[in-house]
Amino acid sequence: MxxxxxxxxxxxxxxxxxxxxxxxxxxxxxxxxxxxxxxxxxxxxxxxxxxxxxxxxxxxxxxxxxxxxxxxxxRESVIDQLGETPKESLAKLDKARQDAEEAVRAWSNRIYLPEGERNDLLTKLNGVFQAVRGTISEQADANAHPHDTNNDAIVTTLxxxxxxxxxxxxxxxxxxxxxxxxxxxxxxxxxxxxxxxxxxxxxxxxxxxxxxxxxxxxxxxxxxxxxxxxxxxxxxxxxxxxxxxxxxxxxxxxxxxxxxxxxxxxxxxxxxxxxxxxxxxxxxxxxxxxxxxxxxxxAAGSVPPEVARELMAEICRRIEETGEVNLTTAQEHRAINEWIADPAIGGVLAEHLPSDEIHLWLRNEAIMGQWRALHGFGPYTDLVAVRYQTPAEIVDETCGPNWYLRRPETTKSMQSGCLATNGTDVRYVCWGSETMFDELLRAVARSQDTTTVRPMIVIMQHAEPVEFEYLRSAADDAGADLVYLRKILTPNPDHAG
Structure with missing residues (x-):
């Protein structure tokens, strides 16, 4: 044949x-x-x-x-990553809201808009952002996957x-x-x-x-x-x-x-x-x-970890040279375009990513990676020269020096709450800006079975809330204490530079 x-x-x-x-x-x-x-x-x-x-x-x-x-x-790291995604989206939304508020204030000052009309615009603006925040938070809660294997439907099915x-x-x-x-x-x-x-x-x-x-x-x-x-x-x-x-x-x-x-x-x-x-x-x-x-x-576009780290070190250094580590949305766009055109950044990324994914990497990995590091989590915390208060510092400043994190290892990923203890009692502490207040109340409600004393809500932002007493009253009705903590940048003791 x-x-x-x-x-x-x-x-x-x-x-x-x-x-x-x-x-x-x-x-x-x-x-x-x-x-x-x-x-x-x-x-x-x-x-x-x-x-x-x-x-x-x-x-x-x-x-x-x-x-x-x-x-x-x-498995657990995948669950953690998915849990961070809505938090990062909410952080981006808060940043966009702040940029929008600044734009409204600048415009109203230029045309001498009466204060009452300006405040009405800001109220409408905040209402829209709050509605979007609420939807993202609800979806995040509905799609969350538990670490507990006994309650994980995917583990049970597999x-x-x-x-x-x-x-x-x-x-x-x-x-x-x-x-x-x-x-x-x-x-x-x-x-x-x-x-x-x-x-x-x-x-x-x-x-x-x-x-x-x-x-x-x-x-x-x-x-x-x-x-x-x-x-x-x-x-x-x-x-x-x-x-x-x-x-x-x-x-x-x-x-x-x-x-x-x-x-x-x-x-x-x-x-x-x-x-x-x-x-x-x-x-x-x-x-x-x-x-x-x-x-x-x-998941397809992959930059080797050692290359990503070298790029992040350079990007963090350049951001710090501007004198403003919190970039506005407009500053982010300008910086990304400059980085793409720079052989030391864009040229290196082109060796590992398709051209249409370089901008995405710089926005989602570089910009957000630097933001995560400022807030004390992620793989690049040692690459930033300054950072905001850590969970341990928040607990110490709001609950007192005798209180400390019950599980320090839980702070390796992004979070807005933790369990604190003084060796006898256990207290749930959560924090965020006043725009997150409804989410903080929901977090307090979920924590009732894990705390032996009243939970603590920390309004953490650059300026004291305008309606602080109203927020305190609402927190009290929910069975929680509420304090204000000014969000500040301090030298990072772990900085590798």
């Missing part, structure tokens, strides 16, 4: 719908850790659709031990789906041998995982290869084709042409064929959901694929 053109070149064949259907029905389907973690980032409809597809796979679904290890290792479908830990000697092989592959730039070179610990650098090795072993045992569902779009997994993913790296397909005698397929979760109606018996919402793409695109 004459050989066809694919004989000996099988890995160049584009998968057909029948290939995917057969693997979904008779093969093994593996979901990577990034897909499981993204369940927290998807909206409720998309999450439900992906879970339905996973449930439909039955015993064809299999999760490597390394995937579950990475899921548990990163537990029911994956029971009996998860790989076991490999023996210690086999694990150590796999980590050593991962190091060799990284040095030789052999897929998968060699692009994780920038990770510090060998165990973390080996993550992708450990997943790969465990998939190979299970596929060899089952003697079946495998479909790997992953949001990882790096070139140490995928073959790419003109920016488009064309399938697994040929080296991976060849290794898989040598080890198992079967075929390897890969698909991104957005494509799996987009084709779910035709490939499975599951009906999904057509918009779910778009939501997955949104999440994948948000």
């Amino acid at each position: 004459t050989d066809g053109i694919f004989d000996g070149f099988e890995d160049y064949r584009t998968p057909t719908s029948d290939d995917y259907k057969n693997t979904l029905t008779n093969g093994m389907v593996v979901f990577d850790a990034n897909v499981l973690l993204n369940l927290y980032r998807f909206n409720s409809t998309t999450r439900a659709d992906l879970i339905k597809v996973m449930q439909s796979l039955g015993d064809g679904l299999w999760i490597p031990h390394q995937v579950m290890r990475e899921f548990w290792r990163n 537990d029911s789906i994956l029971t009996g479908r998860k790989g076991s830990a490999v023996p210690v000697e086999d694990h150590e041998a796999a980590v050593a092989e991962a190091e060799r592959r990284i040095a030789a730039k052999e897929p998968p995982g060699y692009l994780d070179l920038d990770k510090t610990a060998p165990e973390n650098r080996a993550g992708d290869y450990l997943v790969w090795k465990q998939v190979l072993l299970e596929a060899e045992r089952r003697k079946c084709d495998v479909l790997l569902v992953t949001s990882d779009a790096k070139d140490d997994w995928w073959r790419r042409s003109k920016g488009q993913l064309r399938g697994p790296r040929l080296e991976l397909m060849a290794e898989f064929r040598r080890s198992t005698g079967r075929r390897l397929f890969m698909i991104q979760p957005s494509e799996l959901i987009r084709r779910a109606d035709s490939l499975t018996d599951v009906h999904v919402n057509p918009k779910s694929a778009d939501d997955i793409e949104r999440v994948e695109k948000t």
